[in-house]
Amino acid sequence: MPAFDRRIRDFEAAQTQVLGISSDSPFSHENWAKSVGISNYPLLSDIHRTASHAYGVYWPDWNANVRATFVIDKQGTIRFAERYGKGELPDPDRMLAEVRKLG
Amino acid sequence: MSEAKAPGVGDPAPDFTLKTIGLKDVSLKSFRGKNVVLLFYPLDWTPG
Numbered sequence: 001m002p003a004f005d006r007r008i009r010d011f012e013a014a015q016t017q018v019l020g021i022s023s024d025s026p027f028s029h030e031n032w033a034k035s036v037g038i039s040n041y042p043l044l045s046d047i048h049r050t051a052s053h054a055y056g057v058y059w060p061d062w063n064a065n066v067r068a069t070f071v072i073d074k075q076g077t078i079r080f081a082e083r084y085g086k087g088e089l090p091d092p093d094r095m096l097a098e099v100r101k102l103g
Numbered sequence: 104m105s106e107a108k109a110p111g112v113g114d115p116a117p118d119f120t121l122k123t124i125g126l127k128d129v130s131l132k133s134f135r136g137k138n139v140v141l142l143f144y145p146l147d148w149t150p151g
Contacts, residue, residue, distance in 0.1 A: 001142055016138040019129070021121070024147045030124045032147035042129055044121040054117035056109020057143050065143045072116040072139040076132065081111055090142060099138045 001038065007092040008040035015074070016099045021046050023064045057083070071098045116141075 004011075004018050011018050018041040024032070029043040044051075052058040052065035059066045069090045071080035080098045084090065110117060116139075120130040131139065 001144065004140075004142065011140065014138065016140055017134045018140045018142065019131075019134075020142045020144060022144050022146055026122050026124050026126055028147045033124065042123040044119075044123050044129055046119075046121055051117070051119040051121060052143065054110075054119065055141075055143065059145065062145060064145050067145055068143045070116065070139075070141040070143075072131075072141060074136050074138055076116050076118075076135055078110055078112055078114050078116050095140050099140065102138050 001090065002036050003089070004092050004095075005038045005040045007096070010092075010096055011099065014096060014099045017041070019044055021051060021065075023047060023049055023052065069095065071095065071102075073102050 001020060008018060020041060020043040023046050025047060026045045029045060033043055046052055049058055055070065057065045057068045067084040069082050070078055073079045079102060116131060118132045120128050123129050
């Protein structure tokens with residue numbers, strides 16, 4: 001999500017860490033990140049699909065995960081959750097508004 | 104696991120330790136004390 005990469009300073013100012021996650025390997029992540037310009041936040045490799053199952057976002061058709069965002073507060077509690085349909089993407093401004101509510 | 108077990112707002116965020124680029128381990132709990140925006144996306148090379 002290059003849109004989040006470009007706004008990373010705004011997230012840092014809100015004491016917020018952005019993490020990207022998919023079922024691809026770290027090697028695929030490296031090439032994709034270079035290609036689209038993601039360098040300011042980590043892309044994590046859920047190669048065993050453990051995280052997608054734990055968060056209920058596993059997508060069996062593709063043995064992958066659906067597109068979804070979770071906002072987690074400083075104590076480790078989920079404070080916002082959203083799933084996206086085809087063609088929909090998470091909006092950095094919307095997520096910034098959510099984390100700013102948390103302080 | 105069934106989708107019925109999916110955590111929602113108010114639930115503890117399940118911890119994980121996953122590898123990032125360079126094969127470094129990253130744990131969710133290592134960011135305790137910061138807010139986290141966790142962006143699940145389907146696959147590399149998909150739009151977004």
